[in-house]
Amino acid sequence: MEEREGVIRFRLEHRAAPPAAIAVIAELDAWRTVLHRLGLVGQDPARYHGLGFGNVSMRDAGGRGFLVTGSQTGHLASLGPDGYCRVLRCDVAANLIVAEGPVPPSSEALSHGAVYAARPRAGCVLHGHSPDIWRMADILGLPCSDPAVPYGTPAMAGEVERLCVERLEPDRGLFVMGGHEDGVIVYGATPSTAGQLLVSTLTQALQRLALSASAR
Numbered sequence: 001m002e003e004r005e006g007v008i009r010f011r012l013e014h015r016a017a018p019p020a021a022i023a024v025i026a027e028l029d030a031w032r033t034v035l036h037r038l039g040l041v042g043q044d045p046a047r048y049h050g051l052g053f054g055n056v057s058m059r060d061a062g063g064r065g066f067l068v069t070g071s072q073t074g075h076l077a078s079l080g081p082d083g084y085c086r087v088l089r090c091d092v093a094a095n096l097i098v099a100e101g102p103v104p105p106s107s108e109a110l111s112h113g114a115v116y117a118a119r120p121r122a123g124c125v126l127h128g129h130s131p132d133i134w135r136m137a138d139i140l141g142l143p144c145s146d147p148a149v150p151y152g153t154p155a156m157a158g159e160v161e162r163l164c165v166e167r168l169e170p171d172r173g174l175f176v177m178g179g180h181e182d183g184v185i186v187y188g189a190t191p192s193t194a195g196q197l198l199v200s201t202l203t204q205a206l207q208r209l210a211l212s213a214s215a216r
């Protein structure tokens with residue numbers, strides 16, 4: 001099946017609502033800015049048919065769902081509260097998302113929801129696109145989702161759940177998305193836990209890439 005980055009494949013019920021308070025999303029949004037500066041989140045005519053890529057989320061403090069970046073916001077260097085919406089219900093089996101906020105949710109919201117469902121201690125999920133981590137995934141021994149499972153589908157959500165539970169820790173973990181070019185998902189108790197794990201994994205990938213280049 002052809003992969004279509006950024007295209008929403010779940011049923012969406014979305015209604016307009018005011019944005020989240022800046023104090024609520026400040027840490028997550030700062031990490032999203034870092035990921036954008038590192039090229040893990042963005043939009044580039046030379047990558048993925050020019051569609052936006054990468055998205056971030058955090059569990060809602062009220063315990064109802066999670067806040068996630070809006071669909072096709074990758075081109076923006078900084079987002080602020082207007083770039084996020086609240087997912088109130090994420091029903092993987094029904095392939096349904098109910099959301100409210102100033103923008104509709106990211107096309108990958110279902111994968112974020114699958115991580116929160118599988119790992120109750122995950123407070124933040126970051127999805128970035130890193131050719132370096134992807135290329136070094138085997139060498140770094142990173143868990144990888146089944147390449148045959150198309151992204152953004154209930155099957156992908158099931159695969160995410162399996163990886164989280166079977167291969168990763170309760171409060172932090174990282175895996176690459178086998179069927180989704182350059183895709184990496186990381187979760188942590190807080191945005192900083194998740195962000196630091198992603199950046200340290202990128203650093204390890206760059207280190208191994210440099211070593212394998214020098215060995216040639």
Ligand SMILES: [Zn+2]
Binds near residue numbers: 053127
């Ligand atoms: Zn992606």
